[in-house]
Amino acid sequence: MDWDKLRIFHAVAEAGSLTHAGDALHLSQSAVSRQVRALEEGLGTTLFHRHARGLILTEQGEMLFDATKAMNRKLDTTAARIRDSEEHVFGELKVTTTTGFGTLWLVPRLAKLYERYPDLKIDLLLEERVLDLPMREADVAIRMKEPSQADLIRRRLLNIRMRLYASPEYAERTGLPQKVEDLAGHRLICQNPTTPQVQAGAVLAQALLSRHSPSTLLVNSYFGVLQGVLSHVGVGILPNYMEHEMPHLVRVLPDVESTEVPVFLAFPEELRSSRRVAAFRDFVLEEIQAMKRNSDES
Numbered sequence: 001m002d003w004d005k006l007r008i009f010h011a012v013a014e015a016g017s018l019t020h021a022g023d024a025l026h027l028s029q030s031a032v033s034r035q036v037r038a039l040e041e042g043l044g045t046t047l048f049h050r051h052a053r054g055l056i057l058t059e060q061g062e063m064l065f066d067a068t069k070a071m072n073r074k075l076d077t078t079a080a081r082i083r084d085s086e087e088h089v090f091g092e093l094k095v096t097t098t099t100g101f102g103t104l105w106l107v108p109r110l111a112k113l114y115e116r117y118p119d120l121k122i123d124l125l126l127e128e129r130v131l132d133l134p135m136r137e138a139d140v141a142i143r144m145k146e147p148s149q150a151d152l153i154r155r156r157l158l159n160i161r162m163r164l165y166a167s168p169e170y171a172e173r174t175g176l177p178q179k180v181e182d183l184a185g186h187r188l189i190c191q192n193p194t195t196p197q198v199q200a201g202a203v204l205a206q207a208l209l210s211r212h213s214p215s216t217l218l219v220n221s222y223f224g225v226l227q228g229v230l231s232h233v234g235v236g237i238l239p240n241y242m243e244h245e246m247p248h249l250v251r252v253l254p255d256v257e258s259t260e261v262p263v264f265l266a267f268p269e270e271l272r273s274s275r276r277v278a279a280f281r282d283f284v285l286e287e288i289q290a291m292k293r294n295s296d297e298s
Helices: 003-015 018-025 029-043 059-083 099-116 168-174 180-185 199-209 222-230 275-297
Strands: 048-051 054-057 091-097 120-126 140-143 152-160 162-166 188-190 216-218 235-239 250-257 261-268
Touching: 003 018, 003 029, 003 054, 003 059, 018 029, 054 059, 091 099, 091 275, 099 120, 099 140, 099 222, 099 235, 099 275, 120 275, 140 275, 152 275, 162 168, 162 199, 168 250, 180 250, 188 199, 188 222, 199 235, 199 250, 222 235, 261 275
Parallel strands: 091 120, 091 140, 188 216, 188 235
Antiparallel strands: 048 054, 140 261, 152 261, 162 235, 162 250
């Protein structure tokens, strides 16, 4: 099968238009049309439905487009690996993690990573949905549970727990609960147990919400919970790595916490030799170890 025709087909399928594909490829519309028609004749099938509003893939076209997308991903990976060198780390790295860990722990540390590798381009995807690493939705993932996908290299970074915190101002103004039953007199800030989050956090939130606090603030991310705590709105459920990020936070009810939540870093086997992935992995491990040392010393 002609690689050049496949490249042109892929551009047309992405653009949905012969004209737009031609602009991207620096070819005339007629040249693009001839190549697509020749590919259809060679395959003995129709790849596009022609409409006044543009081109729509046929069922056979969708099958071929899936194949060319996979080819492009593989070529991009190979090109990145070829470009990587032992001395120079550069290019794009797609990293995915949860909104809470990404905003509260990872992003505040990225300035140090960029100082070390100024030509690195990070595309940070913050969401609770688990992206498909083998299908290259992301290059590296930091997740709050061990990945179940096959063909991944994984490394446990640390274990975290969800705990209760308040601001010093809130503690001074309102006082703090001395036992769990006292929480009924305080506004609880947490994620709704039904929203996507670590299971241990949802279980703890559900247990504390059942105490029938007269007022609550439910936020769909731990970043929002933190802002509520820092604004003295009430007592919030936050991951315990916040103790290192914001040591002025006041721990509330030290005996109340979730079960352990493992934090894993993972990436596809095919990126084992990528300098960008190795640089990011090593940086995160260094920061985790520094955090643990600070915790042991305090």
